[in-house]
Amino acid sequence: MSSEHERLFESADTLQGRLERLGAHAYLSILALLTAGPYVMMILISLMGEGWQPVTPPKLIPDTWSFVNYTNVWVGNTALLDEPFVGFFVNSIIYAGGATLIILAIDTLAGYAFARLEFRGRDITFLAIVSTLMITPMILFIPVYTWFNQFGLVNTRLGIILPHTYSAFGVFLMRQFIKTLPSDLEDAALIDGCSRFGVFWRIVVPMLKPALVTLGIITFITVWNSFLWPLILARDSALFNLPVALGFFQGQTSTLWAPLMAATAITLVPMVILFVSMQQYYVRGFVVGGLKG
Structure with missing residues (x-):
């Protein structure tokens, strides 16, 4: 009987540990996306044409990828x-x-x-x-x-x-x-x-x-x-x-x-x-x- 209880506690601890790791990974992933988001947006906008202006709805994917802004700058x-x-x-x-x-x-x-x-x-x-x-x-x-x-x-x-x-x-x-x-x-x-x-x-x-x-x-x-x-x-x-x-x-x-x-x-x-x-x-x-x- 005691061995069954031990197995139940071990499985519960394992499940709790997995859930904690999953939650930590999810939190860190969201934090990484929020941190990297502005930098990704910066790179995408830099590849637009020189006259690009913000529009609604936003368009952040360039039709053609060009590094001309970098050379011109x-x-x-x-x-x-x-x-x-x-x-x-x-x-x-x-x-x-x-x-x-x-x-x-x-x-x-x-x-x-x-x-x-x-x-x-x-x-x-x-x-x-x-x-x-x-x-x-x-x-x-x-x-x-x-x-x-x-x-x-x-x-x-x-x-x-x-x-x-x-x-x-x-x-x-x-x-x-x-x-x-x-x-x-x-x-x-x-x-x-x-x-x-x-x-x-x-x-x-x-x-x-x-x-x-x-x-x-x-x-x-x-x-x-x-x-x-x-x-x-x-x-x-x-x-x-x-x-x-x-x-x-x-x-x-x-x-x-x-x-x-x-x-x-x-x-x-x-x-x-x-x-x-x-x-x-x-x-x-x-x-x-x-x-x-």
Whole structure:
């Protein structure tokens, strides 16, 4: 009798487990469709003719598949944009790449100092830096513009890069990650006569790959998507980045939807490649960096 009851409980548990897995798969499938839907629509619209406009009922399947919008956008051969999109693409790479390199250098050094060095006011200084995360960047637009204008940095690539080179989150992330690393190797190197910077460069930095990749991806994506700083600090359209350039496809009376979607797809490609190729380090950097306070 007991064996029959055991079989009944096992079958019930198995059925419940299957139903739970089925429900989870259904939920994740619906969530994936809702997430991927706008991107699929973007690609389909980008393959329409340049003059495509939304209609009712919606027509999202092109009669003929054409990549002409991508080529026209890339070389600047559209009704509202006559400048090559490749120039804005290069600007975005310069801004995002330059700001990322600067932040990685500064925040790694700062994170190491707050995690390993003992100095007066260390904890208060760290708290003050982290507290700036509560300040919205919008309140800095006017003072930064005034200051940059006095130093001749307005309408320069350096001026567009500099506002993105401060990251309190980066200092916090690097400090948290370094505190999870064992200090035995560093202590041994110091005893053997290695300098503090030598310990940092030869021992600590090689172990920071997950955190560096995480901070690098976050910074690169943030600067790549930056809109207001380039719009405020760049007067010459040759200095605009991709998000600002996307506004050219919206005229006063009409919007070139198909070229706009093609330009948006071009803008997203580097982000997708970057995240997919570095995903394992990105996730590990967040997980490990949050383990120790």
